[in-house]
Amino acid sequence: MARTVTTQRKIVTTLVAWGIGLLIFFPILWTILTSFKTEAQAIADPPVWFFFDWTLENYRVVQERSNYSRFLWNSIIIAGGSTLLGMIVAIPAAWSMAFVPSAQTKNILLWMLSTKMLPAVGVLYPIYLIFIQLGLLDTRVGLTIVLMLINLPIMVWMLYTYFKEIPGEILEAARMDGAGLREEILFVLTPMAIPGIASTILLNIILAWNEAFWTLNLTAARAAPLTAFIASYSSPEGLFYAKLSAASTMAIAPILILGWFSQKQLVRGLTFGAVK
């Protein structure tokens, strides 16, 4: 760090930044705290903060009512599967557009992004009918395919912008050495592209995990992921804040933890070509 900063200024910055950070994080923190309260404590005024009898009762109730592990497993399979499948399609496409650009490249890229504009509600009927015909309703295969398709444009776009930053001279040098297409991709490009690929994967897992329209409408029991799990805890009869909090915590915890551990990777490649 070349810039010299007075300690005083650093203290102020730190305080302000922490304050804002905690403010933004607060709703999540509050949800997690509430999940350990009783229903009466959850709505108490004045609110109880940290000093209450922490209870796991809500988690027990939620676990008793729904088979959390299956919802979780479905979420993992669907989010992971659609991302993996998407990468298989997206990497070659992005590679070819970045390194062998043609006159249409930009148009194709923008067109791909425009397919995301199709309003999901508007095409629910057609998709539902097609799914019935193919026997894909309430299957993980079906959901994986749909989520792959809706996120594919984002994947291609992200990878393309990332690949484009890899200097072409390196490739040419490799070609001079007699590297074929395969070697070129495997040994030259891949290592350089790993940060971009990693953050694309992460972003897409997050997007797929949180997708709440198709995952709810195309599943019943067997393939239902955590978005469906949460749908059974919104406004039931009686007090429910604590149980809702427990269910919410269970639904977001896995992705939150994954996100935190990999935030460096996520941030590194998440540029969408914004940096020049």
Added chain:
Amino acid sequence: MRLGRSLVASTAIALIASSGAYAQTLTIATVNNGDMIRMQGLSSEFTEATGIELEWVILEENILRQRVTQDIATSGGQFDVMTIGMYEAPIWAERSWLVSLDDLPEEYDINDILPAMRAGLSFEDSLYAAPFYGESSMVMYRTDLMEAAGLEMPEEPTWDDIAAAAEAMTDRDNGINGICMRGRAGWGENMAFITTVANSFGARWFDEDWNAQLDSPEWLEAVTFYNDLIQNYGPSGAANNGFNENLTLFQQGRCGMWIDATVAASFVTNPNDSTVADSVGFALAPNREGLDKRANWLWAWALAIPASTQQQEAAMEFINWATSKEYLELVAEREGWANVPPGSRTSLYENEEYAQVPFADMTLRSINAADPNNPTVDPVPYVGIQFVAIPEWAGIGTSAGQEFSAMVAGQLTPEQALARAQALVTDEMEAAGY
């Protein structure tokens, strides 16, 4: 592409085949209400007795409705048993989307189902959905607050009685609102309630030629009355309050009265959840001085079998279990009589132990006071009390409900809300080809 498709299809077939390989499994879609969650908890008994495994899809009411409607309309076949209401049952039965339940075994005793419930869930004299619990609406009030105000609630109150009681009990400084009513938009939320108020004021949704009637003076009077009541004596934020929000408020002791579903009685008198459990009284839903229609509705959550299921027999077996007399006894044995799903069977109300339950009698009287075939003072071309049993109702009710909700929030006057609702309803009815 073709290869890809057949690959997908064969994978799918393999998945389906493998799921059918072991024991029979039923997929049951239901609402996340307390009674249904209890049913889920007790369902291991069913599996033990029959060997039929159950998959539960428990969703919030709005999401559930959207899911099952979508599925039934496209013959998706995702569910083997669906929880539907009195609104859906006759419409879906007419489309041949449901399996008739006339084949239920004799010991099921179909004649034991309360006549009002059976009529509402039948189409052309065949039963298409078995009531899991049934409800009407009634007044629930705080006996202690009434006493403190020096008032007495008649068993058959008029709207004037209600307004007087609401005024007397309102004590804003102590957070007590005279009356809680539904305000949240939705055909099954505020419109259910407002429609019953309208009925009791002599209004109707449509005349006999299907012309919308929301511009009538009766509607204006009813809606103005409702709006005044909720503005003057209702809780703040009433425009967002549905059944559950009001239940919470009442349990916390913040409502003097609450007019809503009879099933709520068991929740507000349950000392585990309710702080006012031992001071709740019940009365019939009000009428307007001089008119004899009461503002009570009729509803049942019922189990039905979609025609698209492959497992009719097993589904029938499940319904036979979940809506049987034995199920009621099972719940009574485990959780006490007060927690038995109410309003479905005559025999329950003939049971002496159940008669001890404080709200049993008033629930039955409320249900019996409801007549879906003659819901209004003036004749109408439709059946249904708090709804109009036509496919377009869900859309109409919800969009009109949003206008009334905006009125409760103070954004529209009753006149404006009614004018807008009238225009919306006319639009939708035209689009549907009336």
Added chain:
Amino acid sequence: MSTKASRSAARLMLAPAVILLLGWMLVPLTLTLIFSFQRFLPMRGGFQGWVGFENYVRFVTSSAFWPSVQATVVIVGGVLLITVTLGILLAILLDQPMWGQGVVRILVIAPFFVMPTVSGLVWKNMFMDPNNGLLSHLWRFFGADPIIWLSDASMLSIILIVSWQWLPFATLILLTAIQSLDSEQLEAAEMDGAPILSRFWHIILPHLSRAITIVILIQTIFLLAIFAEIFVTTQGSFGTRTLTYLIFQRVLESQNVGLGSAGGIYAVILANIFALFLMRIVGKNLDR
């Protein structure tokens, strides 16, 4: 640089993505287009004849249409304004030296990991509920009457919830862009005694322009489709019925698939006009 062979190889590599997306676009779109010219009422037995442009006329002439377009624009615009403005400020702040920068960054990006249904439910019940929500406790603590968020400030509430979810995304992209800013350039300006505001205006903001366009583009695509946040909070009441929500009501609540499909086609057209406009800007930026 590319040979003929690598050109055809490139085409081959691009093909799967193009074909898949073409199929994903064309098949549902064609079906929607077909439905939109039909009277199609599943609850009345499905197909009931061809009606030409009747559904299209009915959809735009309905009293709900223009307010829904307006609601969409207000929500998208409001969220963009909040996330971009706060995103820039946050990015600048996070770029400053401080203790525990990593942890602060984790705190700031956390909302992005929360699924929309959960954030809608949590905000609605635990914060904005006028009786039991935390914000109402806070208001009462200061002796004020709690705001009835979801009805009296419905638009603001939705914008707030959605902005909370998308602020991390904007902040992250803008932060990466800021970090790439030549710090020597900034320092030189600082030495010259240029005031903070002018440094921001003449150096930082121009540098961020490209990142800002990208944030706007990507977010708009997602914001036009927001659904869960409205579905679990206001359900389209109190003026929060967006175009997407209106289509939902037509298709699923009224079960009028023809009418809803016509609405879907309108939404596609409107979204593409918007996108075209945005993409021209981004497209230019891509060449730079």
